[in-house]
Amino acid sequence: MHCFSQESDTDWNKHEEFFNFTRARFVRDEEHEMSQRRVKFNMNELARISAQAIGSKSCVDIKKYPDGMYSKAFLLTMDGGGQVVAKVPNPNAGLPHLTTASEVATMEFAREICGTPSPKVLAWSSKAYENSVGAEYIIMERVEGVSLSTRWASMPLDKKTVIVKTLARYQKSWMSKTFKQYGSLYYVDDVPVSPGQPTFSYQDKDGVEVQDKRFAVGPTVHRQTVDYGRAQVDFYRGPWNTTEEYCIGTGNREIACIKAIEPLPKPPLTIAGRYVPTRAKKLAALESYMKLIKFLLPTDSSITTSHIWHSDLHTENIFVNPDEPTEILGIIDWQSAALVPLYENAFLPALLDYDGPPLNGVERPEEPKDLDQLDKAERAKAFNNWMDMTLASYYRNLMYHANERMYRAIEFREMISYDLLIHARNILIDGEAIYLDRVADELQKTWDTLPGVKAHNNPPFPFKFSPEELAVIQKDYEGMSDGIRCMGEIQQGLSAFFPTEITVSHKNYELAKTTIAEYKEMVLESFARNDKERAAALDNQTWNSMVALSPATHGYSAYTLSSSTTSTTLTTKSTSSSTNPSTTTTGHIGGGAGGSSSVNATITVMMQKYLMSFVLIGNPNTLWSSDKLYWPQYGNSSTAGTQLVFNTTFYLEGDDLATEKSLNWNKIIWH
Numbered sequence: 001m002h003c004f005s006q007e008s009d010t011d012w013n014k015h016e017e018f019f020n021f022t023r024a025r026f027v028r029d030e031e032h033e034m035s036q037r038r039v040k041f042n043m044n045e046l047a048r049i050s051a052q053a054i055g056s057k058s059c060v061d062i063k064k065y066p067d068g069m070y071s072k073a074f075l076l077t078m079d080g081g082g083q084v085v086a087k088v089p090n091p092n093a094g095l096p097h098l099t100t101a102s103e104v105a106t107m108e109f110a111r112e113i114c115g116t117p118s119p120k121v122l123a124w125s126s127k128a129y130e131n132s133v134g135a136e137y138i139i140m141e142r143v144e145g146v147s148l149s150t151r152w153a154s155m156p157l158d159k160k161t162v163i164v165k166t167l168a169r170y171q172k173s174w175m176s177k178t179f180k181q182y183g184s185l186y187y188v189d190d191v192p193v194s195p196g197q198p199t200f201s202y203q204d205k206d207g208v209e210v211q212d213k214r215f216a217v218g219p220t221v222h223r224q225t226v227d228y229g230r231a232q233v234d235f236y237r238g239p240w241n242t243t244e245e246y247c248i249g250t251g252n253r254e255i256a257c258i259k260a261i262e263p264l265p266k267p268p269l270t271i272a273g274r275y276v277p278t279r280a281k282k283l284a285a286l287e288s289y290m291k292l293i294k295f296l297l298p299t300d301s302s303i304t305t306s307h308i309w310h311s312d313l314h315t316e317n318i319f320v321n322p323d324e325p326t327e328i329l330g331i332i333d334w335q336s337a338a339l340v341p342l343y344e345n346a347f348l349p350a351l352l353d354y355d356g357p358p359l360n361g362v363e364r365p366e367e368p369k370d371l372d373q374l375d376k377a378e379r380a381k382a383f384n385n386w387m388d389m390t391l392a393s394y395y396r397n398l399m400y401h402a403n404e405r406m407y408r409a410i411e412f413r414e415m416i417s418y419d420l421l422i423h424a425r426n427i428l429i430d431g432e433a434i435y436l437d438r439v440a441d442e443l444q445k446t447w448d449t450l451p452g453v454k455a456h457n458n459p460p461f462p463f464k465f466s467p468e469e470l471a472v473i474q475k476d477y478e479g480m481s482d483g484i485r486c487m488g489e490i491q492q493g494l495s496a497f498f499p500t501e502i503t504v505s506h507k508n509y510e511l512a513k514t515t516i517a518e519y520k521e522m523v524l525e526s527f528a529r530n531d532k533e534r535a536a537a538l539d540n541q542t543w544n545s546m547v548a549l550s551p552a553t554h555g556y557s558a559y560t561l562s563s564s565t566t567s568t569t570l571t572t573k574s575t576s577s578s579t580n581p582s583t584t585t586t587g588h589i590g591g592g593a594g595g596s597s598s599v600n601a602t603i604t605v606m607m608q609k610y611l612m613s614f615v616l617i618g619n620p621n622t623l624w625s626s627d628k629l630y631w632p633q634y635g636n637s638s639t640a641g642t643q644l645v646f647n648t649t650f651y652l653e654g655d656d657l658a659t660e661k662s663l664n665w666n667k668i669i670w671h
Contacts, residue, residue: 012043012062018074021090023067024503027512033502036092037067041128041135049132050076050084050139053122070094070335075142084122087138094226094336095219100126100136101190102221106308106337107140109185109215114173114308117330119143126190143330149315151325152351160391162326167313167349168398170331175342175406176205179306181217182246183239184338191218197239222338224425225253228265233257243297243304243341250425251290257428258282267430271487275433275479285432288439289424291462295452296417303409304341310334314350343418346409352395354388360414362397365389416442417450430480437477440465 012018021037047059056078065073070093074086093099104124110116119140125131148163155163179185179202188200193216201211219237224230235256240246258264258279267277298304310317310331321327359365368382399407412418420438423431440463447453447461465473504512 012047012059015043018043018062018064018072021067022064024505025509026502027504028502037069037090039072039088039090039135041088041133041137045132045134046074046086046088046137046139047076049123049137050086051078053139054078054082054084056080056082068333071333083142085119085140085142087140088135089335094221094223095231096128096136097126097190098184098186098219099221099335100124100138102184102186102218102337103335104138105187105190105215106185106334109177109308110174110310110331110334113177113212114170116170116173116310117143117328118334119330119332143319143332145319145329146322146325147316148318148320148325148328148351151320151322152315155325157387157391159326161394163318163320163328164349164352164391164395164398166326166328167318168395168403171309171406172403174307174309175305175403177307178203179217179339181239181241182243182306182339182341183217183219183237184221185308186216186218187214188216191216194239198241217339220338220340221336222340223336228257228429229261230257230428233260239339244293246341247293247297247421248290251286251293254424254427255283255286258286261428265429269430269487270480270483274482275476277430277432281436281476282427282432285427285435286424288436288463289420289427292420292439292443295450295456295459296421297452298343298412298417299451299455300408300412302405303343303346303412306339307342307345308337308339309345310337311345312350318351342405343409343412344422346406346413348392348395352388352392354392355385356389358414359389359393359396362393362400364393416446417452433473433476433480436473439463440470440473 019038019040021034026033043062047062051057051059058079059076060079061077063075063077065075070090072088072090074088075083076086077083089100104121104126107118107121111118111120119142121138121140123139124137125133126136128135131137152160180198197217199211200213200216201209203209217239219239225237230253233253233256235253236249237253238246238249240249264277264279264282312333313331317331317333318328319330319332321329356365365386368386371379371382374382396407396410399410413422416438420435420443423435427435444461444463448458453459
């Protein structure tokens with residue numbers, strides 16, 4: 001934390017760190033991303049109001065917590081020793097007034113009505129133009145204890161199951177309070193009441209209707225209604241009285257945003273290659289969705305009920321007793337909470353995320369085999385991942401035995417009906433080609449089996465596709481799928497640098513920036529030149545390069561892939577005090593000079609082995625160790641400073657580029 005004491009400076013406003021995003025650097029569009037997380041306000045006034053909130057005279061110390069992506073939080077200590085936490089939303093947090101007002105009301109409902117340990121709010125303002133701070137703020141009690149993130153990794157499985165049981169109990173408590181509408185929760189004075197809107201009430205676990213005049217349901221502040229430019233578009237944000245109205249509202253939102261936002265947001269999960277998104281194709285997918293809604297909705301009304309929910313239960317949002325970390329003392333960060341159908345919330349709590357295939361039913365995942373054949377690091381990784389899957393399976397079993405309604409919602413999420421409902425929420429960003437393909441193929445084949453279709457007296461499939469239309473849909477699907485696979489490989493290759501999808505630590509920034517620039521150039525070569533080059537790169541998923549670097553001196557080395565229909569070569573651009581920065585040399589088989597070469601079958605097979613071992617195991621030298629698959633310094637410290645020359649014998653020779661930068665690049669490029 002950044003810490004500042006009154007003894008050295010009584011003007012808190014002098015500390016620019018308070019107002020800026022300081023936790024990390026952004027690897028793309030940094031100026032814009034930083035501006036979305038800079039909020040200038042009067043810290044002196046925030047300190048004064050915070051002291052006043054607990055009856056103190058003055059604030060003597062302010063510590064800034066590590067930045068969140070959407071808010072800033074501060075620990076303020078008063079002259080009498082009392083402490084409070086002050087939270088200020090960033091410009092990207094959501095809709096002005098509504099986001100803060102809803103967060104405060106939701107925390108009180110969760111704490112007082114549901115019995116969830118959430119922070120008690122001491123003072124707040126959701127209207128920056130009306131207060132002396134010049135920003136929205138929430139001042140709340142400091143939650144005792146420590147973040148679960150400081151204990152989770154070292155906790156034994158039986159202790160973790162206690163945490164999971166407690167979270168499951170909270171979720172059941174949230175489900176015991178059912179609302180009449182979908183949207184977000186507010187105090188009644190903070191949102192206008194629409195004509196005909198029902199008086200606020202909720203049903204308790206016994207079905208008894210309880211009226212509470214403090215609260216009201218108003219417009220949703222869910223992140224998906226504000227991200228990627230949606231906050232600036234005018235569309236109806238709720239509340240909605242029925243599940244079908246809620247889903248129709250989702251479609252109307254995406255349609256309005258697709259028509260209004262210019263240019264369309266860049267999809268984060270794919271690379272525009274064979275498939276290039278268009279407004280027309282996105283709108284076509286949403287037109288299909290709107291016609292399908294009533295057939296996709298669950299026929300079990302018990303899993304469409306409306307409840308408050310904390311949808312981001314990762315370890316940093318859970319505080320525990322440091323002496324007994326199975327005891328949860330508080331759950332923080334209720335920003336952007338929404339009242340949505342139960343089936344949308346029936347997912348694993350974030351702290352149970354794991355790397356592996358989806359779980360089905362209540363069977364325990366199979367213990368990994370042949371662990372003794374892996375090296376120590378890989379064995380530990382495989383075992384820990386199995387333990388993570390086991391804990392996730394435990395949660396599913398807990399729902400099955402102790403919360404049957406929740407388990408039925410989990411089961412619905414595994415149906416195509418759910419997929420087509422939920423994926424439509426993000427068509428503005430991506431997924432329209434896959435959506436249309438699933439409608440034309442899988443949905444059409446399984447139409448008669450859908451519960452929603454049977455409930456509507458088995459109407460015929462509502463669409464007819466000509467052979468030409470099906471061919472276009474299939475081509476778009478394949479193109480988008482290739483782009484998704486390529487982006488996945490890139491993200492996996494660069495994952496070592498990034499604590500989040502778009503940030504990098506300060507110490508890794510320069511190296512990450514260089515690496516990304518090199519990777520970007522490589523991707524542009526394979527995707528963004530012309531259709532012929534793009535198709536060749538996409539068709540050749542394993543990038544069967546045949547490489548031997550020409551002699552080079554120490555210096556900056558940038559790699560680019562050059563593709564054609566017959567071969568792929570690796571181009572190096574070296575710059576140092578002794579080389580011409582504009583000189584470009586291209587390596588060929590065995591390091592010989594001149595000409596191109598077709599792909600040699602022996603090299604192709606060995607390269608595929610190398611890559612498959614790296615992708616499946618994380619070490620290129622594990623699965624086929626007898627093939628002498630090495631790379632500078634990677635996984636073979638005894639031969640650091642050597643390089644593998646790709647020819648029919650895969651010989652080793654000295655490598656004067658085996659530097660730290662080369663090491664990181666080589667790990668990434670083979671992803």
